[in-house]
Amino acid sequence: MIDNVDLIKPLLQFEEEGDFITVLVLKRKKDFIEEYAKHQSVRTIKSYTFYAIKDLEERYEEIKMLCEVFKARGYINFNTRNDKNVALKMIAKLVSNIESGNNRSKYVYDSVIGEMPSKQKRWVIDVDKEELQHIEFIRKTINDIEPEGDKIITAIPTLNGVHLITKPFRLDTFKTLCGNNNFNVDVQKNNPTLLYIPDSLIEDK
Structure with missing residues (x-):
């Protein structure tokens, strides 16, 4: 199994009342058994909202x-959102939807959570196995480009x-340097990272 909870807990910041993080239990298309292979690319088994580290710990089993x-x-999105900001955004989105003739509200919350910027600006740099040979170059490049300083916060195994997990940096410069060296790395500004993969899934690979 891959269990990243101890790496991730130090990233969690709850600075004011209403701050929360989200956890999703997802079944990805690549993990579907054959008869489900033509269904949606991601199936959500359950989603969680946590307002403190102890809440995550209590539900982790x-x-x-x-x-x-x-x-x-x-998967866990370790960058916090806030209830008040989410509620205000939901009201605006509901009004916009109704004005445009869309009266369905079932997925508004999930949509708002996916669109809202986080309170912390921390990015996920997805380095697949094909690019792992370049990992030290990637680390050095990120730290060498603007702004100055060490921008690598931690590394989460997938x-x-x-x-x-990094602080923001000059993305245009980074992409140019990656392109010049003939490899591609996905930079995700608002995406979750891996929290847990069970033995049952790894054994099937």
Whole structure:
């Protein structure tokens, strides 16, 4: 299994009332058994909202159990949102939807959470196994470009590589340097990172 909870807990910051992080138990298309292969690319088994580290700790065994039973992956968005900001954005989105003739509100919350900028600016740099040979170059490049200083916060293992968690940097410069060296690294500004993969899923690979 891959269990990253101890690497991730130091990233969690709850600075004011209403701050929260989200955890998703997801079954990705690549992990579906054959008869489900033509269905949606990602199936959400369960989503969680946590307002403190202890809340995550109290539900963590349940999260791992769901991952094991469903052969799913646990993902966490460690950058916090705030209830008040989410509520205000939901009101605006609902009004906009109604004005445009869309009266469905079932997925508004999930949509708002996905679109909202986080309170902390920390990026996920997805380095797949094909690019792992360049990991030291990637680290050095990120730290050498603007702004000055060490921008690598931590590294989160994934099934096929690693997620580098970083502070923001000059993305245009980084992409140019990657292109000049003939490799591609995905930079995700608002995406979750891997929390947990069960033995049952790894054994099938």
